[in-house]
Amino acid sequence: MSIRFSRLAPLAAILSFGLAAFSAQADTQYPLSLDTKFGTTVIPAQPQRVASVDYAGGDNLLALGFQPLTVRAWFGEYDNTYWPWAQPLVTAEPQVLSGELNFEQIAATEPDVIIAIRSGITDQEYDQLSKIAPVVAVPPGEGDYSLTWDERARLVGRVLNKSDEVETRIAQVRAKLDAAASEHPEWQGQTFAMGTYWNNSVGIYSADDTSVALISAMGLTVSPEVEAMTEPGQFYITLSEEELPRIDADLLFWYTSPESRAQIEKLPLRPQLRAHQEGREIFLPDTSERNGALSYGTLLSLSRAVDLLVPLIEVAIDGDPNTLVPEAE
Structure with a gap:
């Protein structure tokens, strides 16, 4: 993880896989197969219930209209780890994951998919999480925290069939x-x-x-x-x-x-x-x-x-x- 006193944990080049994986699509076709550093993840249908084990992972889900089932504690003295820019979009209280991942806590939320693209999860944690729901991890060849802000957003958008919305928001930031x-x-x-x-x-x-x-x-x-x-x-x-x-x-x-x-x-x-x-x-x-x-x-x-x-x-x-x-x- 990156060491930052914003983040005493987390946080590249786009590889050939990345260029294909992050390109915008009007509609995501399910089942969706994604190659990750841990193997292939298959998402059978459009997710409705989404958990995140990422640092700062809740923000992009909220931006795309999803209430995260779980969010990862990082830094900042705010309720449920949401900073002021995100709080107006919160309508459902998530489970807050602190310290080591609590797999029972995550499983209890009954997610359709688990986003783990800025999480630093290990092989063993990926296997454990995969018993709960399909896990979206970083593509092969990428570091645990090397995806750029727009790459992360595009990958989440593709998984959730929200690529158009992602491109609009990326354009606004750019x-x-x-x-x-x-x-x-x-x-x-x-x-x-x-x-x-x-x-x-x-x-x-x-x-x-x-x-x-x-x-x-x-x-x-x-x-x-x-x-x-x-x-x-x-x-x-x-x-x-x-x-x-x-x-x-x-x-x-x-x-x-x-x-x-x-x-x-x-x-x-x-x-x-x-x-x-x-x-x-x-x-x-x-x-x-x-x-x-x-x-x-x-x-x-x-x-x-x-x-x-x-x-x-x-x-x-x-x-x-x-x-x-x-x-x-």
């Missing part, structure tokens, strides 16, 4: 990302990196991380040093404190908890970073909606993420250390 880029031409060529401090080490999110891809879509450029460190399928890179200068960039995002924020501020080499000297750092506390909206990366959250992040980037990227980046929402 339009917002494109607008942010077009309205800020000065961001072109400006580099950024996304880091944190976890498990006594500096961490950097790779060029393949889903949140990094979202920032790139707004017109900024992933740091060449981060690009060089990224290996296929890797989304989190651990660095020693001495390597901190490698992630210096025009803009530096920090995912934080209160504990990690304190550790970041004590890093001996941080004062040497140009991003720090010029006030180009943006902190994303794990209690903040801007952190949640970006980390969730869903059809419901991403528009909110753009609204919250654009003003912060505008202030941070001006290069004036006297211009303070707001800490509150």
